[in-house]
Amino acid sequence: MLETFGFSHYESKVYETLAASESPMDATMIVKHSGVPKAKIYEVLTRLVDKGLVLDSVSDKKKWYTALPLNSLIDKLTSQFQHDVERLKTSLASKQVRDDRIWNLKVDSSIRAESKHLIQRAVKSIRISAWNDDFAGFIPLLEEKEREGVEVEALVVGEIQTNLKRVHVLIPSDEHEGLERFQLIVADQEEIMFAGEEDGNWQAIQTRAQPFVKFFADFFFHDVALARITQKHYDLLFGDEEIRRMLIRLRY
Template structure:
């Protein structure tokens, strides 16, 4: 009877015996009518008393037990169920599990799809750097996210037309023979996607590991700052062969 409501099989049998009886019972009678082993009977009765399902009395130094009437049990179970529902409604999930694995992703179309999805899901901030041909695909989405109130920063190797508020261009020189095509996306300071081209094939890593997020964020701002410095002081740097030689070795 009560087994469906979280009570043990023995508890349900004892309650059925008590509620079916015409008068209070002692432990011996309950064993006889319920079929619960004698070794378990006092433990089971004690639990029912604690749960308010059975009533206990002492008559002539003998303990007697009776059942809480079934209508009251139904009322009790209904109230407890409603209380559990209300508690469930106010339950606040624990901190979200963060997957800090580093995942690899291949195929350009898959990488582009993942970049697009992550950009769409951005809630607070976007930092994105890529070459001109790649950046142009995402400019409309980046501009739309900025209009939504998302803070967007972008660095482009090449020059593109855009209304983005924080956009930096890097125009490579013909001497930049070590430059490698890449895409770097950092979303909400929580997720990083870094893609590079090797042997004409794109490969990427994706992770939410915070140490990696911080490293790639520093990497992004390193590129932005270096671009601003070399642009602003180009006339000076171009005459310093040592510095220019080192700058031309960078892969940013």
């Protein structure tokens, strides 16, 4: 019976013999009824005691043995199986190889669909930059993720209405003629998607390669800082011709 669960043939025979007996047995009795060789019986009994399948006791200068009740054995094996399954999951998860390839994706509808899936997969944090009309399509999903406890921070080009807690807004000036449409999503600091529009067509890259993830995460915070500083000190910065030209040459 126990061989199915990885126990030896002798261990199974000894346990079955003890479980079938209404009274405790000594080693001699177990040998007689189990068929396990006398030379092996104490070794087998010691293993079963150490594994918690057999109880032992000394009485009248003799050692007696009895089996762990069947219900208790079932609970033990079930618990051990569940524990082993969790260890297997942890072991396999820790050995998963990161996909560091850079994937190219085209077509607006495909990029938008994969962007939503990327947001849905996030469990810790989401950083997203986009123009307001593109960003509007993500608002319900982002607000849901924020309610779930995911940290969401956004940078939006143009006015936007949302209940998200951390939204930075950039209102481009008339001089930002070269500002092209773009979209950036950084999920859990583990995966990014960056998309841009060129000649009316959208193209995107998606990757988990950490050098790229770190670069684009820094890129996001650079843009947020630049937008906040410009917004707070707009008159001062754009009032200085040299600084104004420098800012216009930057992304924003």
